[in-house]
Amino acid sequence: GTVTDRGWASDRLIRAAQSGDLESITAVVHGAHPHVRRFAAHLCASAEDAEDAAQEALIVLYRKIGTLRASAALASWMFRIVRNECLRRARRLVDSSDAPDAGPVDSAEDEVLRRLEAERVAAAIRALPDVQRRVLIMRDVLGYPGRTVAGALGLSTAAMKSQLHRARTALRTDLRGTPGVPPSA
Incomplete structure (x- = not known):
């Protein structure tokens, strides 16, 4: 056949x-x-x-x-x-x-909401500055230890923590749709 x-x-x-x-x-x-x-x-x-x-x-x-x-x-x-x-x-x-x-x-509506939420998260992550995005993904998504992340990105641990904090704050602000505190450079 x-x-x-x-x-x-x-x-x-x-x-x-x-x-x-x-x-x-x-x-x-x-x-x-x-x-x-x-x-x-x-x-x-x-x-x-x-x-x-x-x-x-x-x-x-x-x-x-x-x-x-x-x-x-x-x-x-x-x-x-x-x-x-x-x-x-x-x-x-x-x-x-x-x-x-x-x-x-499990309902279809929940599935759609979940997908929308995932897409909003995705868009919010994509909107982050490059270093912040990488730090956030490596640390929060992939779960690498802080030292590893800092080393991989060529940052000091303090700089890595600062970038991670900024990224998380920006992400939360973005997802809540509330105006945040203006970032201090």
Whole structure:
């Protein structure tokens, strides 16, 4: 019979991967990478987030492809993982400054609100000056220790803390839509 070939994700390849064939799994993960990255780039707050979310999705794919039922579900499954990763990373920024949200939220409206919120966070992060954005992402999103962040960005620890404080303040102000205290240079 003819194999319906979707390029990287041919049914035959995915079926082989599902049955645990390591070479096929690797091929699927490798093939999925550009698609996953493109999707992550649209959804995530920053290039760093997108890269991490894409990696995370590929790791999940690698580990769990055997549990995937239908090969047709692969793309939507991957996208869901990426979206959740991006949202999780964006939400971590918001949650660190706000009360934890109450209970699980699953309705379509909640999903839309969550996505809007993630997009607002993403826009607010993108609006930060370069150094502040990097500090915030490395420290708050990726969770690197302060020393590591300062070293990676060539800042003193004090300068890193000052940039992080400014970034967090700017982000909160931006998200609340309240005029903040004018930044002291």
